[in-house]
Amino acid sequence: MMPSNTFFLPAVSHFSFGECRWFLYRDYDDCLHKVLPGALRKAVVIDGESFLLHLEGRDNGLAVNVLNRSPREGQKIKLRQYLQDWFDMERDIRPFYKLLSVDDALRYMPVRYHGLRLVGIPDLFEALAWSIIGQQINLSFAYKIKRRLVERFGESISYRGDQYFLFPRVEKIADASPAELKAMLLSVRKVDYLIGLAKAFMTSAISKAKLQLLPNHEARRNTLTMIKGVGEWTANYALMKCLRDPCVPYGDAGLIKALLVHNLINDKRDREGMERLFSKFSEWKGYLVFYLWRSLSVSSDELSVFKDPSRC
DNA sequence: GTCCAGGAAGAAA
DNA sequence: TTTCTTCATGGA
Secondary structure, three states: OOOOOEEEEEOOOOOOHHHHHHHHHOOOOOOOOEEEOOEEEEEEEEOOEEEEEEEEEEOOEEEEEEOOOOOOHHHHHHHHHHHHHHOOOOOOOHHHHHHHHOOOOOOOHHHHOOOOOOOOOOOHHHHHHHHHHOOOOOHHHHHHHHHHHHHHHOOEEEEOOEEEEOOOOHHHHHOOOHHHHHOOOOOHHHHHHHHHHHHHHHOOOOOHHHHHHOOOHHHHHHHHHOOOOOOHHHHHHHHHHHHOOOOOOOOOHHHHHHHHHOOOOOOOOOHHHHHHHHHOOHHHHHHHHHHHHHHHOOOHHHHHHHHOHHHO
16 A cells, blocks of 8 residues: 555646656746756645645656655645646647647647646746746746745745745735845836735735636636736736636747747737637647747757758 | 847837 | 837846
8 A cells, every 4th residue: 555645646648747847947947846857846735734745757647755744635635636737637638739730830749749738837826926027037037036036935845954945925925025025136017016916816806716717718818917017928828827728928039939930920020920820729729838938948959850840 | 238038017109 | 009118137
C-alpha cells in the first residue's frame, strides 16, 4: 500500500511532464516553484493549510509526494484537483493536435512539443496581478519584480534549508504601502492597479466563483476590464490561464513575434489575420497561444524546423 | 543614444 | 474614433 503522502495522478490522452516542466523552467526565474532535475516543487494552500508538493513524471501522469505533512483524505482530493487544474490534465488534447496537423506552419508542434499542457494559474488574483506586473516590460524584469513582491508579502514553507513561497494573499497587497511597492520597481500606475485589484477582491466585487457563473467569455472579459489597469490583453491572459477560456491576448508582443516567425501574419497590426487564424481553433485558441509562446524558447538545433516545416 | 519587451489610460487630434 | 504620450527598467 502507498504511503499516505504519495499518490499518482493520471492524465487524459497525451501528457508530458517533461514538456510542462521545461515550460516552467525556460530561462526565467519564477519564485513560485522550484525546478529540479526531472522534478518540480511547489507550495500550495488547501483549506488554509500549506503543502509542499514534489512532482515527477510517470507513465502519462504525475507522481506526487507531499513533503511537509500528511494530507487528510479530503485535502488529498483537493490537491489532486489543484494539480489537474494546474496542468490541465483532464483534457483530451487530440482534437487540438488534429487542428495543428492541417496547418503547414504548425504541424510540427504535436511532435516537437508532444504532451505539453496549457500550464495554468489556478488562483485568479495571482493570474491578474501577474499579468498587470508583466504589462509592457520584458519577462525577466517582470519575474524580478514578482520575486520582490512575493518574498516581501508572501508566506512560505521552509523545508530542508529551502524556502518555498506562496503568492501574497489579497489583503497583504490591499494593505501594502504604495511607496514600498514602488520601491520594487513597479511603476506608479501599476502600484495603483495592483492595490485597486486587491481591494476589488477584498470587497468581493470580483472572484473566480462569480466569473464562473457568467454565461460566456465576453461577459467574463467585460467584468474584468471594468477594473482599472485591466485591458483586453490582461483580461484574456488571466481568463486563458485561470478559467481556461478559449481566448487570445491580442496585442501580446510574444504572440505577435511567434506569428511573424511562422509567417502566419506579415504585419504585427494585422488583427483580422490573427482572428481568422484563431477562429479555426475555436475551443483551442488558448492552447494555440500557449504553443506559440512555447515556440519562442527554442534551442539552436530546433531553429531549422521553423525555416523548413516539411522536415517534420 | 534608440528601440522594444507576453499594455493601459488619458489626452490630443 | 483613432493616434499619441507616458510610464519603469534593462538588454540588444
